[in-house]
Amino acid sequence: MQDGPSTSDALPRWTVAAAGLCAASMAVFGIANALPTWGFLPRIGPFPSELVRPIMFGLAIATVILLNPFARSFSRYGRKGIAAGATIDALLLIAAAVPLVLYYTEIKALNEGLFFFDPFHAVAALVAAFVIIVLCWREWGAPLSVFGLVCLFYFYTGQYWPGIFETAPVELVESTASDLWFNLNDGILGTIAGIVIFTVLPFILLGSMLEGSGAGLSLIKLSYNAMRRFRGGPAHAAIVASALFGTMSGGAVANVVGTGVLTIPMIRKRGFSPAFSGGVEATASSGGQIMPPIMGAAALVMADFTGISYLTVIVAALVPALAYYASLFATVIFEARRLGVESVEADGIEADMVLVPQDYRNMILIFAPVVTVIAALLSGLSPAGSGITALFLLVALSFLNPQVRRKPWRLVDSLIKGGINFARVIVAVGVIGIITAVLGATDLPGDFAQVIAKAADHWLLLTLILAMLSALLLGMGMPTLPAYLTIILILGPSLQRLGLETLAAHMFVFYYGVASNITPPVALAAFAAAAIAQASPLQTAVKAMRIGAVMFVIPFVFAYYPVLLIVDEAGAEFSAGAFLSIVLRMGVMIYLMASAASGFDNKRIGKAETVLRIALAIGVLHTDPLIHWPLTAASVAFVAWSRRRPDEALAQRKHV
Incomplete structure (x- = not known):
């Protein structure tokens, strides 16, 4: 679902196989846990939460270490470096295993009132936090991990900080163990981790399975042919394909790579500059995360986090998303006019873009799961159950594609890729758990809200600008989901205190978490598109920011005009x-x-x-x-x- 630097290049086969086994185990266990009651099949899950969370985290940690080991990083130092790196990897696995086992055994005792914390539990909590921060740093870079370290430092030294940052002294053993680790609400294995494990995982697997079903190329071909009479041609096709594909896949960089390898060369061939070609794909791919109905599973997180129904969230997101994609269409039209690009008649279509009957059949693989999710939700099924139902339907329908019939193991590969994507997301979510625990224990967001309200003299615009800048800053080089969760935890109370309803505040922050994918100097989606377009990364990011400029305006519009979100929960009667x-x-x-x-x-x-x-x-x-x-x-x-x-x-x- 999310994007990042991890690869399996130059790894031993047994390492890749072990990682694949762990990823597949996570996927199967997650499916079994969320399997809905279908009447004709016995329900397997749900399993106890105190069992599911440590198992999923343990498998995720093992997957991440196996695919991105220190042994490979230190291989440039020869055999001694490989041995040292392998030792670090083994120590990280052991260091993670002990707290995870303790979590299961002690949470049960804690819930029964038969348990008290001692220094060993505090040490275990700190070790678990250290492992999560290290792995997040390796997978997603420094920003989120550094912020997690700063929060930990503040947690223990807050009593010495000045002004609103001053906190009550921390009870070392009790607070460390209960706030950071042994907690079903806050902490590393807390509420946010639970949302991702129990609700988001089926949709991560659904997006990955969609890629493996082979419908991506057909979607691009249909989009290309539908848009060929527009001046922008393949640029408009990239917008349509990326919007539809991105709402399912959810990852900006994964979306760029999945559709951009085909669309970007065609956009260039039509006469657009390399930087503009990459910029169009980057903006369109990033926008998939704001496009209903799936929204890359962000709608699910927002629904669980706010207590607002999933259907309400996707209805609220619809008009702003359509406005964003309309702006991309308009920008491409103006650019095509500027360059004198004309439309292409039927006889000018490239041979590999000519439609065949199978392309139309493959559209079932894209639209049937989306319709199934919505129908299942309307029938009363949970979001996770709806995702699992759509996943099973997609697996069955995938065999309509001859490529899948010839190579059915593609679906297994897709399941493993989905498990790997989940593993990489969950280590970032673990750091968010640390941040959540510290913010909850210190009540810093409440104090910060009071200061913001006083400094801005109840001026909503200034608070919105601060929230925008903070979200863009935190989102640079970070997965969209953790960026959104981090900033809403800090600035959410301020936004709500100054008049924004919960849904509008969450949507506002989420938009800028998405926009960070195209915002220089660290614009991951734009940089990925630049590599395909053979353009300057910075120039591509600047172009993407100009093409997607409306994304930076739309959140302010629905903040001041909540009627744009249609639903009453946004703060205005329709x-x-x-x-x-x-x-x-x-x-x-x-x-x-x-x-x-x-x-x-x-x-x-x-x-x-x-x-x-x-x-x-x-x-x-x-x-x-x-x-x-x-x-x-x-x-x-x-x-x-x-x-x-x-x-x-x-x-x-x-x-x-």
């Missing part, structure tokens, strides 16, 4: 008039922003006009009707006047 008003003005905003990002409408736009268009785009979103309606009228009039003005350079060329 009104057709208010909804149509903001949708109309968003359309004007998208046109202005997209043309400004391209520097072109029906002719080139100078810097002064670019700034004017951006200013008007912001102005039409103002909450005061006495301001936004005159500016909307002025914007429409300005665009009409601008489009009627002759392109002097073009006229000069024609005259010559």
Whole structure:
């Protein structure tokens, strides 16, 4: 689901096999635990929570260590380096095993009131935290792990910090053991880990199985043929394919790699620059995580975390997601105009993009699971049960594809890949558990909310800007899900205290967690696209940020206009008039922003006009009707006047 640097290159076969066994075991155990009651089959799970959590974490830790061992990292130092690295790997496995076994045995005793903590339990909790932080650092880089270390340092030294950061002294043994480890609510194996294990895992497996079913190429071919009469052609196809594929797969980089290897070369061939080609794919792939109905499983986490139903979350996410993808379409159109790119007739289609009957049949593999998830939810099945039902249906339908019939083990490989993706996500979620425990024990978010409210003098805009910058900063180089959870834990109370409802606050933060994938200087999705496009990574990231500029505006829109989220839980009773008003003005905003990002409408736009268009785009979103309606009228009039003005350079060329 999420993306990162781990590979299995140059690993011994037994290591890869062992990792595959661990990943497959996680997948099968997770499926058995979440298997719904279908009437004709006996239900296997759910198993006791205090058993499931340590088993899944143990298998995940083993998988991550086997696929990204220190032995490989130290191999450049020769045999001694390999031996030293292997020793570290073994110690990490042992160090993780002891606290995990203790968790199962002691949680049961703790729940029965037969247990008291001693120093050994505190040491075990710290060892577990250390292992999780080390593995997260290796898989996802420094940012999240460093933040986890800072939180641990603050946990033990908070009594010496000044001002609002000062905390009560920590009871060393009791607090360490109970807050960090032996806890079903906060801590490493707490609520957030439970959400990912019990609810999100089926959807991670579903996304991975979709890749293995072979429907990806057919989706791209259908999108390409549907979009060929648009100027943007393959660029528009990339947007459509990545939106549909991304809502299932959930990982921005995985989505770039899965669809971009086909779409980016075609976009370049149509006449777009390498950086723009990569930027289109990066923005479209990142947006898959905000596109209902699956939203890369983020909707599930948000639903469990907020207590709001899954269906409510995906309904709320629909209009903003459509607005974002409309902005991508518009930007590509303006760029195609600027470059003079024309549409392609049927006889100009590349041979490998010609549709065959199997391509249409393969669409069942994409749409049937989505429909199944929604139908199962409406019938009263749990989100996890809905995901498992869709997963089983997808496995059965996969055999409609001759490629799967010839190589059915592709599905097993997909199951293993899904388990590996889950393992990598869960080590990041473990660090989030540390952060959650510290924030809960110190009540720092509550104190921070009071300071923000006082400093901003109850000014929501300043708080939103701080939340945006924090989410972008924390999200750089970090999986979207942990970035979203971290910042909502810190700034969520501030946003809600200043008037945002829970759903709107969570959606606001999540959007910027997604946007961090295309935000320089660490834009993972853009960098992956740049590698395929053979373009400069930084130039591609800058292009992606310009193409996806509307993503940075939309959260502010639904923060001030919660009616855009449609549902009452967003903080405003639905009104057709208010909804149509903001949708109309968003359309004007998208046109202005997209043309400004391209520097072109029906002719080139100078810097002064670019700034004017951006200013008007912001102005039409103002909450005061006495301001936004005159500016909307002025914007429409300005665009009409601008489009009627002759392109002097073009006229000069024609005259010559």
